[in-house]
Amino acid sequence: MKATLRRCVVGLGLLLLAGGAAAVLPPDWRIQGQGEMRWFGFRLYQASLWAPGGRWQAAQPYALELRYARDIPSVRLVQASIEEMQRLGSADDARLARWKLELERVFPDVREGEVIHGLHLPQRGAEFYHQGRLTGRIEDVEFARAFFAIWLDPRTREPGLRASLLGAG
Numbered sequence: 001m002k003a004t005l006r007r008c009v010v011g012l013g014l015l016l017l018a019g020g021a022a023a024v025l026p027p028d029w030r031i032q033g034q035g036e037m038r039w040f041g042f043r044l045y046q047a048s049l050w051a052p053g054g055r056w057q058a059a060q061p062y063a064l065e066l067r068y069a070r071d072i073p074s075v076r077l078v079q080a081s082i083e084e085m086q087r088l089g090s091a092d093d094a095r096l097a098r099w100k101l102e103l104e105r106v107f108p109d110v111r112e113g114e115v116i117h118g119l120h121l122p123q124r125g126a127e128f129y130h131q132g133r134l135t136g137r138i139e140d141v142e143f144a145r146a147f148f149a150i151w152l153d154p155r156t157r158e159p160g161l162r163a164s165l166l167g168a169g
Helices: 002-018 074-087 093-106 141-152 159-165
Strands: 029-039 042-052 062-068 115-121 125-130 133-138
Touching: 029 159, 042 141, 042 159, 074 093, 074 141, 093 133, 093 141, 115 141, 125 141, 133 141, 141 159
Parallel strands: none
Antiparallel strands: 029 042, 042 062, 062 115, 115 125, 125 133
């Protein structure tokens, strides 16, 4: 199990450093699903969920790729993330405040066409990449669970996007 996890993490790290998903993806990684996030009709980003064999499992490594359709300042990305984690009941105020500081450290401003990858690492936390470059790690398993729940929890604000990411939409 450890060797498989290590191969997945190394392979995905190479993929993210290359900045393109299909170019360096390990042979067993596939897109589980993809969809668009819209807000009041405005396209915000295209989301893709990558998983070994194209079969997402919450307890296994996976990656969420967000390709932005417009410029968004990091402060807005951070605030939206914290609001959604709070809405889902993921943590108390003190923990959310710590997570906000961590997100401020790893989330850059994004411009139209740019990509952020979030890598879920079970038993470790999460890594974030902007345009293929590592912006930071958050070594907190509860943070990773809460962050990726924004898109993957059944109680997500965007059930249609979740269904598309999971390949059901």
